[in-house]
Amino acid sequence: MKPVVKLENVSKQFSFSRKKSDQLLEMLSVKKKQKNFTALSNISFEVFRGETIGIIGTNGSGKSTLSNLLAQIVPPTSGSITIDGEPTLVAISAGLNNHLTGLENIELKCLMHGLNKKEIKSITPDIMEFADIGDFISQPIKNYSSGMKARLGFAISVHIDPDILVIDEALSVGDSTFHQKCVDKFHEFKQEGKTIFFISHSLSQVKSISDRILWMNHGHMEMFDEKEKVATEYSQFIKWFNALSSQEKKVYRKSKIQNQLNEQLPETTTLRRSRKVSKRNTRLSFPLLFVSLITLLSSILLLFGDNFDSFTAGATEASNKETTVDSAADWQEVGQPGFTIQSPASLYSDEELTDVETEIPFASEMLVQSVMDGVYKVEHDGQILYTEKAAIQLDSGSSSQVADISLGDLARTFPERFVNSYEYFFAFMGADYETVTSNLNGYTDQGINELDQKFLEFSDDHVTIIFDEKDDAGTFVVSELNTSHPVINQLIEEARMYSVDKTLYNIQTEQYSININMRASTLMVTKIGED
Amino acid sequence: MTPVFNIFKEQLSHFPLIFRLAIYDIKGNYQMHYLGILWQFINPLIQVLVYWFVFGVGLRQGGAVGDAPFIVYLLLGLVPWFFIAPTITQGSNSIYSKVNLVSKMKFPVSVLPSITILGNMFSFFLMLGILAVILFLYGINGGIYLLQLPYYLICLFLFLFAFTLLSSTISAIIRDYQLMIQSAMRMLFFLTPIFWTLESFPEQIQSIVKLNPFVYIINGIRDAFLGQGWFFDDWKYMLYFWSLTLLILLVGSILHDNFKDKFVDYL
Incomplete structure (x- = not known):
């Protein structure tokens, strides 16, 4: 007769790594296994069709490990297991989803065992009948008592028609009625020629169900024989063990566990x-x-x-x-806007820079068309003129830099006299020459400056108003500036351009273009954005 | 290559099972909530609104991306991402969290990541449907380019399968990996052009960003819906994506094959 289950020299070891990293290295087979616990050692037996095998042993004897191996959940470390058929493990609440109802769990678990919808439908009433949990069947599993959970798990497992049933302590939670029901079911299975492994530490339960009993003791198979024989031996062992003093028990356990730790598997x-x-x-x-x-x-x-x-x-x-x-005869295309960084900068009408056409103030914008040998060809006010390369700074994006400084901030750098009157003066920004002269009395000088612009000087207030070509008061020059004031430093930091010798700075705010001359301690404010 | 074929065989033969279990997963997740399955949509909706407000209205000042309004551009990135991110994090954890359930039965462990993918896929397809309606309302039509949508979806599923197979195996053995994946996904959200455009960066940086395979998928899905180009236009990127996917699949299958019996031991 061919055995259904055949184990040959099966051993199972668990690594006793102290550190998580050791476990990893071991896994990658970099490090040789150091310390192992042999849960099962050289187990060999054969089981035939229709047999019910009880597996008995004290705590830590390897019963559960053996049941896991039989159910093919964990692989053995060495040896071979041959199983003819589908094993099913019945453990307490195994594979139940706590959030789903009992009915849904029945369906889920059956699905996982590969049953189709029709089959599930046909066995569901049987399962409900067997589990006997009444109206709780439509409740989530988490509301179940532990007995209900175990009964449901057990009921599902026995109804999915397994070839080999491995029952691990599942009956310990059921009451005597349920126990009787299970025993009846086992007899039914036995008659159908199915193999059952029944794992328990209760000798009476095992004896009532099994044909043969396998006695496990600390990883070794102590005995595997007819139930009566093993039962007597086992009860004698238990009696002997219980008679030991607690100190002796400890020593016995310790020596057994030490053996399990030291044991080496065949190389x-x-x-x-x-x-x-x-x-x-x-x-x-x-x-x-x-x-x-x-x-x-x-x-x-x-x-x-x-x-x-x-x-x-x-x-x-x-x-x-x-x-x-x-x-293109050595003229290299530039095509970028540029600004004068000299004051004043001279623009020439010829390439050799001999005839001065016009002089323009610091920070005037122009279009630089092309460059050759340190000379820029620029377009200013519609004229094509030439100038030294050093007088122009190309716009590198900094020209769009806008400083966040108000007139009030600026006023803190003004000379004391002007601080009180600046608001009055600045009110005339943009007004024409007539309005300014008729309203602002006390100018000390007037005339035309070197850039052909009209100006009015109020030397008592340290301010000069310069008029643009439309005779509007476009620029205010404040002299005797307090250049050591921190606001000046802030302005310099936000300057969009400065002259080569770092005495002239140009700052752009939303409303004004501000030029600071550090050497002459003057500040020139020009209104922008209106034209 | 045999482990790869074996894994695929397992998926195919267990497909009805994967499908049913995915449904149970969704059911189980929302059983406790009053609004139940509605949360599958409320959650992304809230996130879309927040991202649209912060990035679209706030940072971009409501500026359109090319021809598409920003909200459409954002949705085309967010909808796939809302599928990718949870699938990767849950998928990586799938073996660890379910192996106890599965190991009690004869059941291939390799289907666990697939269950996660499928479970998340239902809401993804629904969101794609909603997205199509929104695109229709905006009058945006990909036209003939929509034909490549299945191609990109296949790319997406295959990559997710390969990646979750590999990372679920690693994460079952090395628990630190799961935390790493979580923070990596949070980081990748910002490193993938979801609320910004690839074109706003210089070429060199674009190439580096493109090493992230999700860029291929998300930009591809965008191209399909907005009708911006064919998948074979950028053959270099296509080659990179597929070879990377194949590599991950191969490594994942080999690793999974080596460890599939031992997961229980290492948990």
């Missing part, structure tokens, strides 16, 4: 395993290497492919540029 099996693994590794490494290589190459292509394209494109572009530049 041959581990050797064979490692060779198998290395062989498999070489077989797998080729596609792995190949795909890694492609990934690497494609990521390089993605990262640098565009650069390569733009590099070649850039090279052709550059060579094109060179030819056009050659034909």
Whole structure:
């Protein structure tokens, strides 16, 4: 007769790693296993169709490990297990979802065992009948008592028609009625020729159900024989053990556990395993290497492919540029706005910079068209003129910088006399010459300055009003500025441009363009934005 | 390559099971809530509104992206992301959280990540449907380019499958990995062009950003819906994406194959 379940020299070890990292290294087989606990050692037995096997033992004897191996949940460390059929483990509330109702759990668990919807429908009433939990069936599992949970789990497991049933302590929670029901079900299974493993530490339960009993003691199979024989031996052992004093019990346990820790598995099996693994590794490494290589190459292509394209494109572009530049008689295109950074800056009408056409103040804007040998060709007021390169700063984006400074802040740097009257003076900003002269009395000087602009000087108040070409009061020059005031430093930091010698600064606010001359201690405020 | 085929065989033969279990997963998740399954939509909706307000109205001042209004651009990135991010984090945790359930039965562990993907997919498809309605209301039509949508969806599912297979295996063994994945996903949300455009960066930076495979998927789905280009236009990127997916799948399958029997031991 062919055995249904056959175990050959089955051992199971658990690693006793102290650190999590040791476990990892061990897993990657970098480090040799250090300390192991042998939960099962060299178990061999055969079980035939229709048998009910009781597995008995004290706590920590390896019963549950054996049941897990039989249900094929965990693999053995060494040895082989041959099982003919589908094993099912019945453990308390295994595989039940606490949030789902009993009915839904029945369906879920049956699904997981591979039953289809029709089959589930047909067995559901049987399960409900067997579990006997009444109206609770439509309640979430979390409301169940532990007995209900166990009954439901058990009921589902026995109804999904397993070939081999592994029952781990599942009956301990049921009452005697339920227990009787289970025993009846086991008899039914037995008649159908199914194999049952019944795991318990209660000798009476095991004896009432099993045909043969397997006695486990600290990882070793102590006995496997007819139930009466084993039952007598086991009860004698228990009697002997209970008679020991607690000190002796401790010593006995300790020595057994020490044995389990020190036990080494036969070398041959581990050797064979490692060779198998290395062989498999070489077989797998080729596609792995190949795909890694492609990934690497494609990521390089993605990262640098565009650069390569733009590099070649850039090279052709550059060579094109060179030819056009050659034909344009050494004038190189600039086409950017620029600002004067000298005061005043001279604009010449010829390339050699000999004839001065006009002089313009610091921070005047113009369009720089092209450059050759330190000379800029610029467009100013519709005229094409030339100037030294050093007098112009190209707009590098800083010209749009807007400082956040109000007139009130500025006033703190004004001379004491003007602080009191600046608001009155600035009220005339933008007014025409007539209005200013008729309203503001006491100017000490008037005339035309070096830039052909009319001006009115109020030397008592340290202010000069300069009129633009439309005779409007466009610019106010304040002299005797307190240049050591922190506001000045702030202004300088926010300056959008400054002269080469760092004495002239231009600051742009939302309303004004402000020029500071540090050497002459003057501040020039020009209204912008209205025209 | 055999582990890869084996894994795929397991998925196919257990497909009805995966499908049912995914439904149970969704049911189980929302059983406790009064609004139940509605939360699948309330949650993303709130997030969309917040992102739209902060990034669209606040930072972009309501400026459109190309032809599309910002809200459409944002939704086209957020809808896939709301599928990707939870799938990756839950999928990576799937083996760890469910192996006790599964190990009591004869049941391939490799279907656990697939259950997560499928479970999240239902709401993703629904959101795609809502998105299509919104696009229709805005009068945006991808036209012939919509034909490539299935291609990008396949890219998305395959990548998620490969990635969750690998990371669920790693995360079952090394628990630190799960925390790493969580923070990585939070980071990737900002590193993926969801509320910003790839074009707003210089070329070199664009290429680096593109190393993130989600960029391929999200921009691809955008291209399909907005009718902006074909998937074969950028063949270099396509090659990179597929080789990366294959590599992850291969490594994941081999690793999973090696550890599938031992998960119970390491938990």
